[in-house]
Amino acid sequence: MKRLSDHTDVQLTELFTLGDIDAFEEIYNRYWLKLYSAAYKRIKERATAQEIVQDFFTSFWINREQVKIQTSLQGYLFTSIKYLVLNYKRAQAVRNSYAEILLMVNNSFDNSTEENYNYKELLERVETEVNQLPPKCRNVFELSRKQYKTNKEIAQLMGISEKTVENHLTKALRYLRVNLNSLLLLTFLFLRR
Incomplete structure (x- = not known):
């Protein structure tokens, strides 16, 4: 593995978009905990926050050729997690609404x-x-x-x-x-x- 810890986010992004797995690992190691903390702060569920961040990084790597980072890497990562959390909350609200109707009927x-x-x-x-x-x-x-x-x-x-x-x-x-x-x-x- 190349030593990339001294690279800037811009350099890592360039390497990442070229398919450099070491650059991806450096981005992952650099941001995983911060992204997890941001997700956890919004949903207060450890396992769900971990799953959201893991799913994001998996998708991030798989779709690396289509990823277009217009702003900073950090901004892109945090914005992505924010929207994934919002999607999760929206889906939970729909599930909860359905469960409440069933509960009202059952009760x-x-x-x-x-x-x-x-x-x-x-x-x-x-x-x-x-x-x-x-x-x-x-x-x-x-x-x-x-x-x-x-x-x-x-x-x-x-x-x-x-x-x-x-x-x-x-x-x-x-x-x-x-x-x-x-x-x-x-x-x-x-x-x-």
């Missing part, structure tokens, strides 16, 4: 026969609405909500980007929220009588 029913029947009817209606989604959107939604796959896993399974996965989930949840809102309202009003 609103006890074990009485009538309520069990209504609950089954509601689940059937949710399933009917899910089946109305476009095929790719429905597939992404079911992988996420029924098989508990992460956005990254879904992207790899379907051969699409994580951003596309997020877009499909957002679209699906928006559709379900609009189409099931009236049903949930009626269900809650019925249960209060």
Whole structure:
């Protein structure tokens, strides 16, 4: 391994874009902890922060020929991590929203026969609405909500980007929220009588 610790970020960037693995390792060693700290500060989950930074560096190396660093290397790295964290938080918010709806529905029913029947009817209606989604959107939604796959896993399974996965989930949840809102309202009003 070449000794690159005395190289500037600009020099490392030039070597990196030419495919120099030693330059990549120096960038990794120089910035990993700082990037992890930045991610951890925003999400407060060690494993998730580590995963985000590791995934970033993997993608950074794989896509090195397409990487265009317009500003400083440090600025590029921190901006990339910031957006990855924001994407993670957005995906978590969608998951949490869905979980809250299910929890509200589950908590609103006890074990009485009538309520069990209504609950089954509601689940059937949710399933009917899910089946109305476009095929790719429905597939992404079911992988996420029924098989508990992460956005990254879904992207790899379907051969699409994580951003596309997020877009499909957002679209699906928006559709379900609009189409099931009236049903949930009626269900809650019925249960209060």
